[in-house]
Amino acid sequence: MSDVEARLKDAGFTIPQPVAPVANYVPFVVSGGLVSVSGQIPMGPDGLAFEGCIGQDVSVDEARAAAELCALNIIAQLKAAAGGDLGRISRIVKLGGFVNCVSGFKEQPQVINAASDMMVLAFGDAGRHSRSAVGTNALPLNVPVEIDALAEIRG
Amino acid sequence: MSDVEARLKDAGFTIPQPVAPVANYVPFVVSGGLVSVSGQIPMGPDGLAFEGCIGQDVSVDEARAAAELCALNIIAQLKAAAGGDLGRISRIVKLGGFVNCVSGFKEQPQVINAASDMMVLAFGDAGRHSRSAVGTNALPLNVPVEIDALAEIRG
Amino acid sequence: MSDVEARLKDAGFTIPQPVAPVANYVPFVVSGGLVSVSGQIPMGPDGLAFEGCIGQDVSVDEARAAAELCALNIIAQLKAAAGGDLGRISRIVKLGGFVNCVSGFKEQPQVINAASDMMVLAFGDAGRHSRSAVGTNALPLNVPVEIDALAEIRG
Numbered sequence: 001m002s003d004v005e006a007r008l009k010d011a012g013f014t015i016p017q018p019v020a021p022v023a024n025y026v027p028f029v030v031s032g033g034l035v036s037v038s039g040q041i042p043m044g045p046d047g048l049a050f051e052g053c054i055g056q057d058v059s060v061d062e063a064r065a066a067a068e069l070c071a072l073n074i075i076a077q078l079k080a081a082a083g084g085d086l087g088r089i090s091r092i093v094k095l096g097g098f099v100n101c102v103s104g105f106k107e108q109p110q111v112i113n114a115a116s117d118m119m120v121l122a123f124g125d126a127g128r129h130s131r132s133a134v135g136t137n138a139l140p141l142n143v144p145v146e147i148d149a150l151a152e153i154r155g
Numbered sequence: 156m157s158d159v160e161a162r163l164k165d166a167g168f169t170i171p172q173p174v175a176p177v178a179n180y181v182p183f184v185v186s187g188g189l190v191s192v193s194g195q196i197p198m199g200p201d202g203l204a205f206e207g208c209i210g211q212d213v214s215v216d217e218a219r220a221a222a223e224l225c226a227l228n229i230i231a232q233l234k235a236a237a238g239g240d241l242g243r244i245s246r247i248v249k250l251g252g253f254v255n256c257v258s259g260f261k262e263q264p265q266v267i268n269a270a271s272d273m274m275v276l277a278f279g280d281a282g283r284h285s286r287s288a289v290g291t292n293a294l295p296l297n298v299p300v301e302i303d304a305l306a307e308i309r310g
Numbered sequence: 311m312s313d314v315e316a317r318l319k320d321a322g323f324t325i326p327q328p329v330a331p332v333a334n335y336v337p338f339v340v341s342g343g344l345v346s347v348s349g350q351i352p353m354g355p356d357g358l359a360f361e362g363c364i365g366q367d368v369s370v371d372e373a374r375a376a377a378e379l380c381a382l383n384i385i386a387q388l389k390a391a392a393g394g395d396l397g398r399i400s401r402i403v404k405l406g407g408f409v410n411c412v413s414g415f416k417e418q419p420q421v422i423n424a425a426s427d428m429m430v431l432a433f434g435d436a437g438r439h440s441r442s443a444v445g446t447n448a449l450p451l452n453v454p455v456e457i458d459a460l461a462e463i464r465g
Contacts, residue, residue: 023264023268023271023272024268024271024272024274024275024282024283025250025271025283025284025285025286026283026284026285027285028285029246029247029248029249029283029284029285031188031189031246031248031307032187032188032189032307032342033342034341034342036248036249036285036305037285038285038286038287039286039287039288039289053258053259091339091341092339093339093341093346094339094346095335096287098287098289099448101447101448102447102448103292103363103447103448104363104448104452105448106448106449106450106451106452107450108448108449108450109333109450113333113334116333116334116335117333117334119334120334127334128334128335128336128339129335129336129339130335130336130337130338130339130346130347130348130458131335131348131349132348132349132406132408132456132458133349133450134349134408134446134448134449134450134456135446135447135448135449136289136290136291136292136446136447136448137256137257137258137290137291137292137413137446137447137448138254138256138257138258138259138260138261138263138289138290138291138292139261139263139289139290140261140262140263140264140288140289141261142259142261146287146289148285148287150346152341152342178419178423178426178427179423179426179427179429179430179437179438180405180426180438180439180440180441181438181439181440182440183440184401184402184403184404184438184439184440186343186344186401186403186462187342187343187344187462191403191404191440191460192440193440193441193442194441194442194443194444208413208414251442253442253444258447291444291445291446291447292411292412292413292445292446292447293409293411293412293413293414293415293416293418293444293445293446293447294416294418294444294445295416295417295418295419295443295444295445296416297414297416301442301444303440303442
């Protein structure tokens with residue numbers, strides 16, 4: 001078990017099975033020392049764990065839990081990209097966070113912070129990333145949050 | 156003619172002339188083995204080929220056709236970036252898809268799949284990419300789809 | 311003073327102090343010759359300089375001024391990333407622009423052009439970048455514009 005997994009386990013989190021896309025794209029691409037991870041949604045072991053739009057049918061706290069699950073799904077993809085060894089992920093470079101919300105909602109950062117916190121919990125200082133956090137009026141499957149990622153991987 | 160162009164031609168598609176931006180940005184930047192392609196819209200030889208918002212005045216099928224045209228415009232920019240030789244594009248790393256839709260629309264993946272399929276038609280396994288697909292309430296010129304891309308290019 | 315700062319000063323602009331995030335993310339990450347800059351908002355020396363949604367309570371001209379300020383904040387982060395020497399930033403690779411607007415608004419490019427112009431004013435031809443410009447129904451703190459960036463940095 002890598003240090004990353006040990007830290008997550010100590011905090012009560014388990015890395016899920018990576019979710020496979022059902023289309024002509026892939027969950028990650030490794031290119032020249034970087035891994036690009038496809039936008040992850042709050043899919044849990046029993047299917048979609050969160051659904052809805054903030055300000056309408058989802059609270060900020062629920063959206064934060066959804067963002068946390070997106071982050072765990074990103075970590076699952078990074079583990080797969082690294083052939084099972086998360087110690088090969090040397091830096092989280094960027095998170096791109098999209099928050100499904102009503103017009104005028106302005107706490108996207110508080111929502112995506114839950115994903116940022118998960119990255120630092122898992123990777124320590126190497127988990128500190130650049131990021132963007134924006135709102136949107138609609139997301140796939142009506143999920144409250146979608147997050148993609150870029151990370152460094154070493155040979 | 157590169158293999159990529161031959162495959163597209165066999166399937167009945169022609170790579171369009173690349174569209175030039177009319178502002179202080181450029182359609183692509185090559186940096187360290189990667190090409191970053193600016194967000195492409197469904198511009199055809201006679202101007203904008205698709206306009207509108209899904210759920211209001213554009214169907215999912217029309218949006219899929221628009222996404223396909225965005226993909227062809229991305230391929231046109233990659234060809235220009237590669238000095239005409241698409242054989243130099245060794246991998247499509249990422250597509251970033253934005254779908255102009257009403258609130259609550261949740262089939263963004265089905266729309267952007269049309270662009271993903273085009274990449275795999277053109278580049279085979281090297282066309283399999285990571286991606287994000289999100290909704291938005293508004294896009295430039297009121298187009299239904301905008302897609303940007305990151306790809307690997309070799310010397 | 312670098313050439314970049316001299317050009318900005320001649321045009322009447324000052325590079326602001328870089329804005330620090332107040333969460334588990336960082337304003338930029340340097341990785342393998344690239345700098346990824348977090349989404350910048352129109353924060354000025356006295357706090358938020360612009361707030362609102364285009365088509366509702368912000369004009370295109372105000373949003374352009376906000377985009378310009380986002381661009382200056384990006385330059386401030388690049389300066390910090392380069393240890394104070396903007397001459398080390400060899401290319402602006404990409405801007406990702408998000409415009410807070412009502413549904414159907416279609417002049418996102420005109421808004422983000424103000425940021426693109428600032429990059430070319432500051433960096434000359436090295437400031438010509440790829441970009442995407444999209445609309446959104448909501449942004450953090452209800453700002454009219456958020457822009458992130460990717461740039462080349464040399465040793």
